[in-house]
Amino acid sequence: MASKPLYRQVADTLRSEIAEGRFAPGAKLPSEREMIERFGAARGTVRAGLNVLITEGLISPGQGRGYQVQRHEVFTLDASSHENLLFSQREDGDSFSSEVKQAGRDPKQEFRVEVVEAPPEVSERLGIASGAPAVLRFCRRFVDDTPWSTQATHYPQWLVDSCPRLSSPGDIAEGTTRYLADQGVVQIGFHDEWSTRMPTPDEASQLQIGPGIPVLVWSRTGYTSEKPVRRTVTIFRGDLNRVTYDLGDLSAMQDEEGTVK
Amino acid sequence: MASKPLYRQVADTLRSEIAEGRFAPGAKLPSEREMIERFGAARGTVRAGLNVLITEGLISPGQGRGYQVQRHEVFTLDASSHENLLFSQREDGDSFSSEVKQAGRDPKQEFRVEVVEAPPEVSERLGIASGAPAVLRFCRRFVDDTPWSTQATHYPQWLVDSCPRLSSPGDIAEGTTRYLADQGVVQIGFHDEWSTRMPTPDEASQLQIGPGIPVLVWSRTGYTSEKPVRRTVTIFRGDLNRVTYDLGDLSAMQDEEGTVK
DNA sequence: AAGTGGTCTAGACCACGTA
């Protein structure tokens, strides 16, 4: 009989107890010392089992606090209408703030602006020389004081020359997309790329996420009718975010309550 | 001085050596016993450091084989044109096979068909009663014999009545979307949802992924002009896949070589 | 002060892959 390793039995037992609701989201698990008794295993073995659940994103440890079952309150972003000037929706400031406020939550943002040499991946997308100057607007976003996402947008230098507020430190109240449009730079097309991976140590500390939580990476290139004007890379906490796109004719789509319109 | 824990120093040292290319993708790392000498640490400590890199998706261990630097050959899926009948592109069979072949790789698929009670999440999307019968077409996909994604599509019973091949076991050669269209069920709108998370143990074994690799979850609801007709949930290996959407007018977009069209 | 997880050691034996 190929019996499972002890540490896996520990993980499997706890995982199913969590799934059954024996330990609710936010609840505390028994301490390691208690589990040592319960499973008759050494501390290292119990910790190996707990580690499996940590890397699955199911629990999070806290020194002196014990292990807690992770809670997930997912925020949904509609990427197909996000920032879309074509539909001339009324927005209160930038897209992030207005969408978060509309969900009844509290948005916060930290800004930083630098002039940098465009990294290769950016310069290629923006059609400028590698190492050419670009303005980087970086921003870290919070929802209800929880770190939510980071966003880094590169603008080519030629654009900054005609839209100088891009290089001013601090927020652009009406939103950069709106500001650019007011300057005659209207974005009418987007190319989006999505991928997922585990965070780098730097991202993990910026977003305050521990092991077991992946990030969603969103790269959007914005185009006017003539050329690309910006490259935005947004990194989301994977456990708190979901994205939607609507394609084609959705007149037959149900509303949120599941009833047909 | 808050000096970092030893196991973190091990992880950080190896991570930067990998980033510098000192260990190329696919290359073997020194053995644990060698690292014990190099770092002057106990085996458990070295293993803790290696574990960090495993959960970051950077290396993968193999009993008897040693540790290898992960290789990533990313496949890009264009979700905004995927399955889109409106543009009447010519497809050789189903969308997956044709796209993989077009990339010069070798697609394989395993099929399974069942009649099930629709789970709540599906019945809500399809506008049918919870627990109502539905046909589940499940499929596991491979690229060059590497497990790539799993896909589960639910069709409501009323649709199967008029399109009986949906419940036949095995592949539908021309692709189910095409088959449905030929039967007069033309999908003209999609609602897509994307999220990421760590795989369940079941998903991890289906996709042959170890710790440190997240999955991308894609849920697509397909609509005719009248109502929803299917709900497809696709689960991708996060390390091998990337998704793109094109929105609006992209006539100004560069081609792949970075030159303007 | 007491209890929690965090780090670390020094062993042991097993299971797998390669040669």
Place this chain on the structure above:
DNA sequence: ACGTGGTCTAGACCACTTC
């Protein structure tokens, strides 16, 4: 057969949180 990682033990001391 040998070297690799996989599992497991039984301790020790530290750092943090809670009371």
